[in-house]
Every structure is written in C-alpha cells, then in structure tokens.
Amino acid sequence: MNSKNISNKLVGVIGAGGFGTAIANLLAYNTDVLLYVRKQTSADEIEKTRISAGQVLAPNIIITTVLKDLTKYCQVIFPIIPSQGAKELLKELAPLLDLQHILIHGIKGLDVNWPHKSDGEKPMGLPELNRSHVKTMSELITAETPVNQVGCIAGPNLASELAQNQPAAIVMSSASKMVTEIGQRFLRSDNFQVYTNTDMIGVELCGVLKNIIAIGAGCLSGLGYGENAKALLISRGLVEMIHIGKAMGASVQPFLGLAGIGDLVATCASKLSRNYTVGYRLAQGETLSQILNTAGLTAEGVYTAKTIRGLIAHYKLRAPITEMMYRVLFEGVSVQEAINYLMKYPLNVDVDFI
Numbered sequence: 001m002n003s004k005n006i007s008n009k010l011v012g013v014i015g016a017g018g019f020g021t022a023i024a025n026l027l028a029y030n031t032d033v034l035l036y037v038r039k040q041t042s043a044d045e046i047e048k049t050r051i052s053a054g055q056v057l058a059p060n061i062i063i064t065t066v067l068k069d070l071t072k073y074c075q076v077i078f079p080i081i082p083s084q085g086a087k088e089l090l091k092e093l094a095p096l097l098d099l100q101h102i103l104i105h106g107i108k109g110l111d112v113n114w115p116h117k118s119d120g121e122k123p124m125g126l127p128e129l130n131r132s133h134v135k136t137m138s139e140l141i142t143a144e145t146p147v148n149q150v151g152c153i154a155g156p157n158l159a160s161e162l163a164q165n166q167p168a169a170i171v172m173s174s175a176s177k178m179v180t181e182i183g184q185r186f187l188r189s190d191n192f193q194v195y196t197n198t199d200m201i202g203v204e205l206c207g208v209l210k211n212i213i214a215i216g217a218g219c220l221s222g223l224g225y226g227e228n229a230k231a232l233l234i235s236r237g238l239v240e241m242i243h244i245g246k247a248m249g250a251s252v253q254p255f256l257g258l259a260g261i262g263d264l265v266a267t268c269a270s271k272l273s274r275n276y277t278v279g280y281r282l283a284q285g286e287t288l289s290q291i292l293n294t295a296g297l298t299a300e301g302v303y304t305a306k307t308i309r310g311l312i313a314h315y316k317l318r319a320p321i322t323e324m325m326y327r328v329l330f331e332g333v334s335v336q337e338a339i340n341y342l343m344k345y346p347l348n349v350d351v352d353f354i
C-alpha cells in the first residue's frame, strides 16, 4: 500500500470528547470527517448545536452513532477515548476491521490485565506487574484487531488551545512510513505542525508517563510553591520517565522531543491540564474521589500511577516521584509528606540516561 492510494473521502474519529473533537476539527481542514459518538442523545445534541465538548464543529464533520458505518466508509480511523474504555471498544470494532484499515490513536493511557490468584481472587494490596500485564494502546490494537497498520499521535496538545487554533505541533509516530505520511497529510495545517518519529512505543510512553509528573506539578502549585520546585520536578521527572520507558522497550530519543519534554512542560505548566488539576486540588485538601467525581475530568495519570507503581518492583527501578504520587493518590500520604520524602531522597547523578 502506498500513502497516495489511501482514500481521501472520509477520515474517521472515535470519541467526541475534548481531544477527539479538536482532532476532528484539525482533520477537517484537509478532508471530510466522520465522527463517531457513542450515545444517541449526545449525537442528537451535537448535531443540533454543532458544538462538541465546547468546540464548534467544522461543517464537513458528519456525526454517526453506527460503528459499522465508520469502518465501512473510513480507511483511516483515529480512536480518541480514555484508555479505560479502549479494550471494550476494540473488541466491538475488531469484527468490522480488516487489513486495509489504518488506526492512529491519540490515547495517553495503558491497558492493564491485573493478575489474579489461582483461585480467581484479586491479591491483597497492589500486585506486582510485569510487562506482559501491560499494553500500550498500539500493542492493544495489534492484539485485539486484525489491523497491522498502526500509528499514534502525541505531543503538547491541550485540547482547548487547539480549539482556538493557536500554533501547536504533534508527533505522528508509527513503524510504517506510509502511516506517518498519512498522519502528516491529514493533520498538517497552517497553525499545526506534524513531526514524525518511528519509535511508537517510546512516543506512546512519553504521553502516558508525563501525566504522573503533571499530577505532581499540580501538587506543587496547589501548595503555593514556585518555579524552582517545578523545574526540579520536571527535570527529575523526565529522568524517571526515561528509565521507566527504557525498561518498557522505548528508546531515549522521543523523550527528548515534542512528545516527551514538550508535552511534559505543557502539561506541568497548565491549569487546563486535568492531570495537573487533580494534583492541585489534592494539595488544596480535596479527596481523590471528590475530584474524580467532577464531570469531564479524564485524568489518565491517576490510573497510570497505579500501573507503573506495579511495574517498578519488577524492573527494580528507582522511581521515587512515581512512588510518592502513588502513595499520595492511593495511600493517604499528604502532598507535603511526599515532598519531604523526595527532598531527603539519596542523591543520584544528574543525567545518567545518555
């Protein structure tokens, strides 16, 4: 297959949340778009108002609630929903897909198959995970569907800034040159640059792992700390992301680019980030369940912190920020206690990953 042979007629997007809608509008500069909305009531409302997740839809975006239509009319499909629903979606999608389809996801989370004891019971406490329990979204797509042309998009892309057509850029990653070319062709516009990277696992893990650090950045701001503290967190957080990423099969390179340091800086700096917001509100004294009950607060980092904490022991990694974020989120450790712990953590060399 050559990228020039790819159907230009309709490109599909699954998920009409903040990011799915922003990507649909960006695609609409270059092609007509079929946007799949799961609930009929939401689809009717979007159709009536032409507003989705607070964003005005381009006129060439068509709404559908029929997955079969999406796979029938679209060769290229962008799944953009929270990771917790990805496996279920892909199972539903799988019988409707074939080798001609290309899936390019924008999901910054992981799929976890939590281990059970031989009697089927869940183990007490957080079980230790190994790599076979955890899949990136591209690995999940490959495992659950017949599709073998897979890509991912990641980078500093706060949806509400994209919705204002502010200048921004994304990394389009795939092992397949054809897939990266397609992503570039459909997404590139005057105010939106598309860079490429062939280390897809690395690019995916950048988007996944930065969310834990962004929760930490929100914690620091919520306690009133300033930029020195945040720079310390971002730089040590990046080192931690790289060590975890390398252990999980990534190269260092994407972490030093737009999907890594770029997205880390954007997410750690912005009140628009839901992950940052979780940390900020925790530091201000709210409980995690209070925060997660807020409508529209998709914070992938909360679940990722649990997953990565489960993997750290397996890899015998030093990952004190992830460890502390896990304890703050799930074990009742206060943000201040976590900071005290990190400030006493035995020193290591500054840069030990290149």
Ligand SMILES: NC(=O)c1ccc[n+]([C@@H]2O[C@H](COP(=O)([O-])OP(=O)(O)OC[C@H]3O[C@@H](n4cnc5c(N)ncnc54)[C@H](O)[C@@H]3O)[C@@H](O)[C@H]2O)c1
Pocket (backbone or CB within 6 Å): 014, 015, 016, 017, 018, 019, 020, 021, 036, 037, 038, 053, 080, 081, 082, 083, 085, 088, 089, 106, 107, 108, 109, 157, 158, 159, 160, 296, 297, 298, 300
């Ligand atoms: N919002 C951002 O700024 C942003 C930027 C980059 C990446 N992301 C990532 O994109 C993913 C989605 O985030 P979001 O901000 O769009 O979330 P959101 O909470 O704004 O919206 C999620 C949408 O997905 C829909 N959905 C859930 N399961 C579905 C299914 N099975 N089929 C169809 N629709 C389904 C929901 O109805 C909802 O409309 C996350 O992994 C997030 O990390 C978000």
Ligand SMILES: O=P(O)(O)OC[C@H](O)CO
Pocket (backbone or CB within 6 Å): 108, 155, 156, 157, 158, 159, 211, 214, 263, 266, 267, 272, 273, 274, 275, 276, 298, 299, 300
């Ligand atoms: O709102 P967040 O925290 O999910 O962050 C959004 C994007 O990942 C920023 O690139």
